[in-house]
Each structure stands twice: as structure tokens, then as C-alpha cells.
Amino acid sequence: xxxxxxxxxxxxxxxxxxxxxxxxxxxxxxxxxxxxxxxxxxxxxxxxxxxxxxxxxxxxxxxxxxxxxxxxxxxxxxxxxxxxxxxxxxxxxxxxxxxxxxxxxxxxxxxxxxxxxxxxxxxxxxxxxxxxxxxxxxxxxxxxxxxxxxxxxxxxxxxxxxxxxxxxxxxxxxxxxxxxxxxxxxxxxxxxxxxxxxxxxxxxxxxxxxxxxxxxxxxxxxxxxxxxxxxxxxxxxxxxxxxxxxxxxxxxxxxxxxxxxxxxxxxxxxxxxxxxxxxxxxxxxxxxxxxxxxxxxxxxxxxxxxxxxxxxxxxxxxxxxxxxxxxxxxxxxxxxxxxxxxxxxxxxxxxxxxxxxxxxxxxxx
Numbered sequence: 001x002x003x004x005x006x007x008x009x010x011x012x013x014x015x016x017x018x019x020x021x022x023x024x025x026x027x028x029x030x031x032x033x034x035x036x037x038x039x040x041x042x043x044x045x046x047x048x049x050x051x052x053x054x055x056x057x058x059x060x061x062x063x064x065x066x067x068x069x070x071x072x073x074x075x076x077x078x079x080x081x082x083x084x085x086x087x088x089x090x091x092x093x094x095x096x097x098x099x100x101x102x103x104x105x106x107x108x109x110x111x112x113x114x115x116x117x118x119x120x121x122x123x124x125x126x127x128x129x130x131x132x133x134x135x136x137x138x139x140x141x142x143x144x145x146x147x148x149x150x151x152x153x154x155x156x157x158x159x160x161x162x163x164x165x166x167x168x169x170x171x172x173x174x175x176x177x178x179x180x181x182x183x184x185x186x187x188x189x190x191x192x193x194x195x196x197x198x199x200x201x202x203x204x205x206x207x208x209x210x211x212x213x214x215x216x217x218x219x220x221x222x223x224x225x226x227x228x229x230x231x232x233x234x235x236x237x238x239x240x241x242x243x244x245x246x247x248x249x250x251x252x253x254x255x256x257x258x259x260x261x262x263x264x265x266x267x268x269x270x271x272x273x274x275x276x277x278x279x280x281x282x283x284x285x286x287x288x289x290x291x292x293x294x295x296x297x298x299x300x301x302x303x304x305x306x307x308x309x310x311x312x313x314x315x316x317x318x319x320x321x322x323x324x325x326x327x328x329x330x331x332x333x334x335x336x337x338x339x340x341x342x343x344x345x346x347x348x349x350x351x352x353x354x355x356x357x358x359x360x361x362x363x364x365x
Contacts, residue, residue: 023354025325028054028334030359031273031342032183043267044186049364051191054357057330059188060321062337063134063202070131075209084128084166091163092125099130107198110139117143117156121163134200137179140164141189144179147172187270188336201324203335205316212309219302226297238296245291256281273339274360282340311348314341318348 028051036042064072072078094102106123109116120139127136143160147153151172160175169175179185192200231246233239260272272278292298317337325333337345342358349356 023322023352024331025322026054026332026355026357027321027349028056028332028357028359028362029274029342029346029349030183030187030270030334030336031279031339032187032270032336033273034182034338036181036186036269038181040266040269042186042269043265044190044270046268046364047187047270047359048191048194050359050362051187051334052194053363053365054332054334056195056197056332056334058199058201058325058328059192059197059334059336060201060203060324061134061184061188061335062204062341063137063200064131064204064206065202065320065324066131068202068205068207069133072206075206076213077206081131081133085131087166088125088128088164092122092129094126094129099126102126103130114142115146117146117153118159121156121160125163132202134202137184138189138192138200141179141184144176145185148176148180151176183336183338188334191334201328201333203317203320203324205313205320207316208309208312212306212313215302215305215309219299219306222299222302223292223297226295241295245295249291252281271360274342274358279339279343279358282343311344314344315348317341318345318352318354321349322352322354 030047030051069081103123103126106119106126109119110123113119120142124136124139124143127133127139140160143156147157147160150156157172157175161170165175169178188200192198227242230236230239230242234243256278257272260275260278263275264271273282293300321333321335325331335345346356346358
């Protein structure tokens with residue numbers, strides 16, 4: 001019965017909304033890491049060449065829109081957003097009615113002199129006060145990259161501390177570390193600069209976060225309580241099955257990582273994350289794992305609800321991309337998103353009539 005409910009929930013999630021007509025839109029999909037290992041320098045020349053050849057009109061990232069951020073009363077990061085807002089407001093109080101003018105004023109200064117880091121800090125503050133975290137982060141990334149190259153520029157660092165940074169970020173090293181070695185540092189922001197794209201477009205959705213978190217907590221609490229019980233009972237038939245499964249999952253992940261390093265090279269983690277086997281495994285092992293469903297105690301109904309809300313979030317992300325691309329007249333967009341999203345978003349986009357190109361399949365010329 002539980003397995004039947006699990007299957008029905010998946011089917012319901014995938015047909016919850018009517019499919020839209022064929023879209024006049026192409027998406028270059030890049031599944032990425034939110035945190036690359038700084039000890040392993042990455043070679044992004046191939047990724048950059050493919051984005052360059054694709055010629056996107058815009059780059060979309062895993063950020064909330066201004067409207068969504070203002071509308072959401074609670075989600076996993078809301079408390080941090082509000083704390084940052086109060087901190088910045090206490091340092092540079094800009095009336096809400098004046099934010100648009102201030103943003104335009106600082107953008108004009110930065111356009112005229114891209115090396116004016118103080119203006120970029122001011123622009124970042126204005127964006128964050130406007131609840132536009134994606135573009136606020138983009139500006140502070142510029143400042144961090146400047147300080148990475150010029151760590152003794154105390155004028156820029158002290159201005160950053162005064163106007164933007166929290167008290168805990170009390171050194172250039174800490175500040176720089178906060179803005180590097182992620183998907184924006186390696187992929188999105190450098191290509192925005194090269195292609196003259198001045199704005200980061202948001203496509204994330206957090207309106208399902210509370211229900212998702214409850215479903216995830218319920219599913220994991222039941223599954224791991226049973227699994228941990230059988231871990232200590234290795235002589236029983238179920239205990240042996242659990243032990244064998246844990247080894248299988250670990251060995252499969254180890255194999256995929258080793259195989260990806262062999263195929264793509266350790267300096268090409270993004271290509272590895274977008275390989276067909278890794279993409280499928282990252283999605284399946286977390287949500288629809290045939291391996292885990294072999295266990296009698298696997299709470300398929302609870303994981304079905306977890307998948308249901310995960311699908312809704314990714315469906316929103318696809319709709320946000322389509323609607324914002326239409327509103328701005330974009331025909332080609334690049335999406336840089338956490339690797340776990342790549343498989344399901346690609347599937348949903350295709351069902352909506354959008355042409356999706358995996359970064360590994362994209363031509364470099």
C-alpha cells in the first residue's frame with residue numbers, strides 16, 4: 001500500500017498543472033556545486049566556451065525575486081534575510097520610495113567607472129534593502145574579487161566593513177572566502193561580465209519550503225530510526241540487508257566520483273556533475289531510490305510527500321524562468337543551479353515544450 005501511494009504521489013505531482021504550449025525558449029542547463037573544493041583548482045575554459053557559443057540573453061540563478069522575498073513570511077533563510085536588512089538599514093537608511101532612484105544612480109556610477117568599489121558597495125546595499133539578494137551578491141562579488149587581488153586595499157575593505165559586512169567578517173580573508181569557490185564565482189559572474197549581462201535574474205521558489213521541511217523531517221526520522229536500529233543488529237536478516245545496502249550506496253557513489261574524475265578530470269567537477277550517470281544518481285538516491293525501497297521499513301508514503309513538494313519547487317523554478325524570459329523577450333537563457341535540480345528541471349522544461357541543452361552536450365563553437 002505504501003509503495004502504491006508513493007507511485008500515486010509521484011504521478012500526481014507530475015500532472016498537478018496543465019502543460020503549457022510549446023515555448024519559444026532555449027535553456028542551457030548547468031548543474032553546479034554551491035561549494036567547490038578550493039584545494040582543487042577548476043578549469044572552466046570548456047564551460048565558459050559553451051556558454052559563450054550559446055550566446056544567452058540572460059543568466060538565471062538560484063535566487064528569489066524581490067516580489068517573492070517580500071511575500072514570503074517564513075522559509076529556511078528568512079531570519080537571516082531580515083537580520084541583514086535591519087543591519088544595512090541601520091547603516092544606510094534609504095526610504096523604500098527612493099530605492100529605485102538610488103539603484104539607478106549607483107548603476108550609472110559603476111557603468112562609468114567599473115573599478116569604483118565604494119560605489120559597488122553602495123549599490124549592493126541598495127539592492128539588498130530592495131530584497132534583491134542576487135544582484136546585491138553580484139556587486140559584493142566584484143568587491144571581493146578586487147580585494148582578493150589587492151588584499152592591502154584597506155580603504156575598500158574598511159568601507160565594506162562600515163557599510164555592509166557583519167561584525168564577524170573582520171578580515172579580508174574572511175570576506176573574500178565568502179564570495180569565491182561557488183557556482184557564481186566560477187561560472188555565472190565571469191560570463192555575465194564577458195557577455196555584458198549586467199543583471200542576475202532570479203528563478204528560485206521557496207513557497208513550499210515549510211511543507212517540504214516537515215515532509216523531509218518526517219520521512220528521515222522514520223527511515224533513519226529503523227536503519228540505525230538494524231545497524232547494531234548485523235546478525236539478523238534485515239540487519240545484514242541494511243549493512244549490504246549501505247555498502248552498495250557508498251560504493252556506487254565512490255565509483256561514480258572516481259569514474260567522473262577519470263572521464264572528465266579532477267579539475268572539471270562541473271562537467272562531472274552534469275554527466276548522465278551522476279545527474280541521475282544524485283536525483284534518484286535522494287528521492288526515488290530503488291535501493292532503499294527494497295527495505296521493508298522504507299516509509300515510501302512519507303518520501304512520496306517529500307518528492308511532491310520537491311517537484312512543486314522545481315516546477316515553480318521552471319515557470320519563473322519561462323515567465324521572466326517572456327516578459328523580457330529572452331529567447332536563450334543559461335541556468336546555473338544546484339546539481340540536484342538539473343535532472344528534474346530538465347524533465348519539467350521538456351514537458352512544457354522548452355528546448356533544454358545539457359552543458360556537456362552543448363557545442364563550444
